[in-house]
Amino acid sequence: MQIFATEQIRAWDEYTIRHEPIASVDLMERAATACYDWLLQNNYKGKAFTIFCGKGNNGGDGLVIARLLAQTNHAVTVNILEFGHKGTVDFQINLARLHNTTATIRFVSSEETVHPIPTGDVVIDALLGSGINRPADGLTAHLIQHINNSNNEVIAIDIPSGLFVDHSSRGNIVIKARYTLSFQCFKPAFLMPENAAGIGDVHLLNIGLLPGFLAIQDSPFQLVDQQMAQQLLQPRKPFSHKGDYGHAAIIAGSYGMMGAAVLCARACLRSGVGKLTCHVPAVGYNIMQTSVPEGMCKTGSPGENDNTGHATQEMDKYDTIGIGPGLGPNPANVSLLYSVFEQNRRPMVIDADGLNAIAREKALLNKIPLGSILTPHPKEFERLFGKTANDYDRIQLALQTATDNNLYIVLKGRYSFIASPDGKGYFNSTGNPGMASGGTGDVLTGMITGLLAQQYSPLHAAILGVFLHGRAGDLAAAYASQPSLIASDLVDFLGQAYQSL
Numbered sequence: 001m002q003i004f005a006t007e008q009i010r011a012w013d014e015y016t017i018r019h020e021p022i023a024s025v026d027l028m029e030r031a032a033t034a035c036y037d038w039l040l041q042n043n044y045k046g047k048a049f050t051i052f053c054g055k056g057n058n059g060g061d062g063l064v065i066a067r068l069l070a071q072t073n074h075a076v077t078v079n080i081l082e083f084g085h086k087g088t089v090d091f092q093i094n095l096a097r098l099h100n101t102t103a104t105i106r107f108v109s110s111e112e113t114v115h116p117i118p119t120g121d122v123v124i125d126a127l128l129g130s131g132i133n134r135p136a137d138g139l140t141a142h143l144i145q146h147i148n149n150s151n152n153e154v155i156a157i158d159i160p161s162g163l164f165v166d167h168s169s170r171g172n173i174v175i176k177a178r179y180t181l182s183f184q185c186f187k188p189a190f191l192m193p194e195n196a197a198g199i200g201d202v203h204l205l206n207i208g209l210l211p212g213f214l215a216i217q218d219s220p221f222q223l224v225d226q227q228m229a230q231q232l233l234q235p236r237k238p239f240s241h242k243g244d245y246g247h248a249a250i251i252a253g254s255y256g257m258m259g260a261a262v263l264c265a266r267a268c269l270r271s272g273v274g275k276l277t278c279h280v281p282a283v284g285y286n287i288m289q290t291s292v293p294e295g296m297c298k299t300g301s302p303g304e305n306d307n308t309g310h311a312t313q314e315m316d317k318y319d320t321i322g323i324g325p326g327l328g329p330n331p332a333n334v335s336l337l338y339s340v341f342e343q344n345r346r347p348m349v350i351d352a353d354g355l356n357a358i359a360r361e362k363a364l365l366n367k368i369p370l371g372s373i374l375t376p377h378p379k380e381f382e383r384l385f386g387k388t389a390n391d392y393d394r395i396q397l398a399l400q401t402a403t404d405n406n407l408y409i410v411l412k413g414r415y416s417f418i419a420s421p422d423g424k425g426y427f428n429s430t431g432n433p434g435m436a437s438g439g440t441g442d443v444l445t446g447m448i449t450g451l452l453a454q455q456y457s458p459l460h461a462a463i464l465g466v467f468l469h470g471r472a473g474d475l476a477a478a479y480a481s482q483p484s485l486i487a488s489d490l491v492d493f494l495g496q497a498y499q500s501l
């Protein structure tokens with residue numbers, strides 16, 4: 001599913017108005033009715049509402065919602081932010097219609113005319129939507145502050161007022177919504193952690209924008225959804241054998257962090273790889289052979305760095321390598337990476353302390369095999385590529401870095417972001433906060449390594465890997481709750497995640 005910027009959404013509106021065809025005021029009616037229906041379906045029937053409207057079409061949505069609520073015997077008070085102009089045509093049409101209902105209508109033209117919000121009223125925020133063209137200030141900012149300071153529950157229409165869709169709103173005053181009811185598709189703003197307090201839980205409402213538009217409008221950002229993941233999944237051939245599914249290696253583990261290697265190895269096997277060899281330090285040999293009997297095991301020669309070394313002979317025989325989980329801050333990791341990069345030029349997966357070694361020895365960056373997949377969390381990303389002022393800039397930096405170095409960057413988070421060297425970006429749609437638990441990153445590294453070894457392209461391995469990883473997390477959370485979710489659950493539910501495709 002495409003993720004559109006404001007102008008593209010506006011173009012989608014226009015396309016629908018022209019080709020359905022439908023009058024813009026009727027499209028507004030359809031959008032606002034979808035919001036009204038959501039309210040009734042989510043236990044807001046019978047509540048009292050205080051609705052704040054600007055004079056653009058976001059405000060128009062608010063007026064339609066007010067009318068539909070008033071016509072079904074709800075107590076409704078509408079506060080219209082008065083700027084002296086009449087407002088958009090569709091706003092005016094709906095203001096006239098609202099006058100024929102029981103709704104109380106007030107115009108707010110100064111801070112003195114702002115009324116307290118009755119306790120228990122549900123607040124509908126329809127002040128500003130996607131048409132915002134400057135940070136909220138003056139009376140608009142005062143009203144937003146007034147709403148945020150109340151203890152009332154706030155439901156934002158389309159976009160929390162004051163929030164920009166396509167770039168950072170850091171430092172601006174923004175509505176803090178419990179729910180955001182938005183139309184048709186995700187907006188970039190909904191995928192940025194910095195906006196979490198403003199957007200609350202986002203519910204996308206289908207308002208019947210014509211799908212034909214999708215065929216003519218490209219977007220730099222896509223949402224990784226069920227449909228995309230299903231299309232990528234390669235079915236297994238009946239007469240196949242383990243050789244058909246690749247031979248992966250993982251280079252992982254250190255004293256006290258062998259669990260990361262075990263999780264990575266189990267996830268790699270569960271992802272469907274044909275064969276796996278685990279390169280671990282001698283201190284972890286028994287642990288690996290006991291915990292992961294399906295994996296072969298190689299250790300560094302005894303005595304080498306006190307048994308903490310990893311074997312690095314014959315690295316070129318593997319279809320792909322995943323390196324990093326549990327390596328620890330060992331200075332020997334730098335020479336380990338140089339050795340591996342020299343021997344195997346196929347795309348590989350680099351995570352955790354593998355990334356931290358590159359952050360320490362930047363010369364390694366241009367030794368990485370082209371097409372490799374880096375899987376940093378935000379802190380690791382910052383160590384590697386520097387601080388950014390906000391989430392939007394971090395996304396752009398990831399895209400630029402991916403392009404400059406011909407790498408794939410999986411920026412892990414609530415909506416993990418995949419930056420591709422061709423400049424396109426993919427936000428994952430699966431997963432939940434229960435996955436914020438030690439070891440889940442090691443599992444992801446194993447999964448992507450396993451998919452890469454099965455000849456998925458680096459992009460498809462990254463996309464399918466993050467989707468299945470999050471899907472396994474959602475299945476695990478449904479079974480054992482988010483707080484109790486642990487990394488091993490992701491491995492255990494990976495099979496069901498595959499079955500869900």
Ligand SMILES: NC(=O)C1=CN([C@@H]2O[C@H](COP(=O)(O)OP(=O)(O)OC[C@H]3O[C@@H](n4cnc5c(N)ncnc54)[C@H](O)[C@@H]3O)[C@@H](O)[C@H]2O)[C@H](O)CC1
Pocket residue numbers: 009013027028031054055056057058059060061088127128129130131132133134135136137140157158159183209
């Ligand atoms: N397909 C859809 O998503 C549909 C969305 N709808 C709604 O339409 C709005 C967008 O309406 P628009 O008139 O373009 O702009 P807004 O109502 O968001 O903006 C109001 C108006 O306010 C002025 N303005 C901009 N920034 C500020 C500011 N910081 N302070 C004060 N005033 C400001 C500017 O002049 C704007 O024109 C969308 O969000 C949906 O709610 C349609 O209803 C149906 C289809």
Ligand SMILES: [K+]
Pocket residue numbers: 058125126127128129156157158159160161
């Ligand atoms: K709004």
